[in-house]
Amino acid sequence: MxxxxxxxxxxxxxxxxxxxxxxxxxxxxxxxxxxxxxxxxxxxxxxxxxxxxxxxxxxxRVPVGQGQGTNLTNRVLGATGGAEEVGLTGATMPIHTHTMVATTTTADVQSPKNALLGALTGTDAQFAPNTTAANAQLRPMATSVIDSAGNGVPHSNIMPCQxxxxxxxxxxxxxxxx
Missing domain, CATH: 3.90.1340.10 (Phage tail collar domain)
Incomplete structure (x- = not known):
């Protein structure tokens, strides 16, 4: 025995x-x-x-104690949980912002002081800097100006193990x- x-x-x-x-x-x-x-x-x-x-x-699998600890979710004997890979989504990322300083003043020089972007004139297809931007009214940039990043592949969620x-x-x- x-x-x-x-x-x-x-x-x-x-x-x-x-x-x-x-x-x-x-x-x-x-x-x-x-x-x-x-x-x-x-x-x-x-x-x-x-x-x-x-x-x-x-x-x-990693064993965990059954029951519910303070401020934790309940773990029932025999249940399973967790995932080997996790995909980040807008819902799972921390709240954050992307800022860009620009001006609505018309761009009129090639090398602006403070390197601020200025407003386009006419049908120009490229940005030209503006030296008067330091005193200009600033506004948020359109969301379509910054491209998406990343490739959407889930990342590993496995801790070091033996x-x-x-x-x-x-x-x-x-x-x-x-």
Whole structure:
């Protein structure tokens, strides 16, 4: 026998499950063969509850404590969460602005003091600077003036890690409630 509680999960660096343990890979186990373990975890991690039930699938997962900490979301035993990749959207980016200083005064020199952009005259297709911009009325730039940036590919959300095997005890001491 083993000195572990049935249902206890341990980390193991071997590539196999030691005696009295099963790898936590989401596999289904027979209810009749593992009655004691089934009495503890039931179908929390899957299975039909009649002939089989599943062990937790800890592959590429980080365990977290169940319950709800102060100012945190509730974590229910057996639930999963998180994502390996996250795409930034306008809704997930912090509020920020992009500013540009310009003037509505007509541009009339090629090398303006303070390098401010000036208003176009006639059908000119390029901006010309204005030296009187320091005292000119400034206004916000049209949103169409600055091009979009980035390529929209999600970024990795995986923290530095060292993979190990998680094993659940299938035979051992039955954990009596305190």
């Amino acid at each position: 083993v000195d572990s509680f049935v249902g206890e999960i341990r980390m193991f660096m071997g590539s196999y499950a030691p005696e009295y343990f099963a790898i936590c890979n989401g596999n289904a186990l027979g209810v009749s063969q593992y009655q004691v373990l089934f009495s503890l975890i039931g179908t929390t991690f899957g299975g039909n509850g009649t002939t089989n039930f599943c062990v937790p699938d800890m592959r590429s 993979p190990v095997n998680f094993m659940i005890c299938t035979q051992g001491t039955y954990p009596v409630r305190a």
